[in-house]
Amino acid sequence: MPNPRTDRFHIPRATDPRDRLPEEVPPEPLANWRLALNDIIFGAESKAGKLFDVVLILAIIISVVAVMLETVSAVVVHYRPLLIGVEWVFTLLFTIEYGLRLVSVRHPMKYATSFYGIVDLLSIIPTYLSLLIPGANTLLVIRILRILRVFRVLKLIHYVSEAEMLVQALRAGKRKILVFLYSVVTMVVVFGAFMYLIEGPEAGFTSIPKSIYWAIVTLTTVGYGDITPVTPIGQFLSTAVMITGYAIIAVPTGIYTAELASQLRVQRDNRSCPGCGKTGHEADAEFCRFCGEEMVDKESG
Secondary structure (H helix, E strand, C coil): CCCHHHHCCCCCCCCCHHHCCHHHCCCCCCCHHHHHHHHHHHCCCCHHHHHHHHHHHHHHHHHHHHHHHCCCHHHHHHHHHHHHHHHHHHHHHHHHHHHHHHHCCCCHHHHHCCHHHHHHHHCCHHHHHCCCCCCHHHHHHHHHHHHHHHHHHCCCHHHHHHHHHHHHHHHHCHHHHHHHHHHHHHHHHHHHHHHHHHCCHHHCCCCHHHHHHHHHHHHCCCCCCCCCCCCHHHHHHHHHHHHHHHHHHHHHHHHHHHHHHHHHHHHHHCCCCCCCCCCCCCCCCCECCCCCCECCCCCCC
């Protein structure tokens, strides 16, 4: 017999697709032509997809070189119309390609807001902006970021894990680096204020911000030489700032190196045994501590 105390809370499952909740309705499959287009544009396994990516990378390189040549006066004098024509041809081609990318995916907005989608859009906007803002087409050099797809074409995707390890090391040392940067900012403000007080506007230290600029240039051992102290006390302070700069240059490098070594150690400690699959081995372990299976490094395996 039905139990009224439990059956009243039972909701029958919808059998008609029109009665299902939105999240229960399976997405409609893409049309065959969109699937084929997606395989060519986003796929790198097929010959057509690989050829498309190689041609795209060559087109990006040529277009970036053309943009850079537009800033060379000796070239512009003779080839300006040709360079402008090349720029517009590639911009139109990239605009069509961007539209095809949006058409060939199931969720165009997700692709448009992704990293590659934003880069693709920014690589074509400057040419159109140049009609309103002269010189905006110089920003077309951002197209060089699109060559990041070479990782997919040349089968270098395995190196992404190595890049992730570098990023993780940077994130792990983020607080130490922020403390270091705060210390540097404090020092340049103090040194700049002292130098403004010692030298004054007569020596070019017309304000504390400009004196801080001098302190940053001196502390980083760049030394432009556009502002220099002339008094003995100022020169002594300048010497102290330069010596301090040599002392602190190695600090962020040491922080990052330590964190990177820690990441490498953790990665090796997390090696899994090919026999039992367990982790937690010593960094130099040659055999599994649990089953005795020989450990094989990722580099040699």
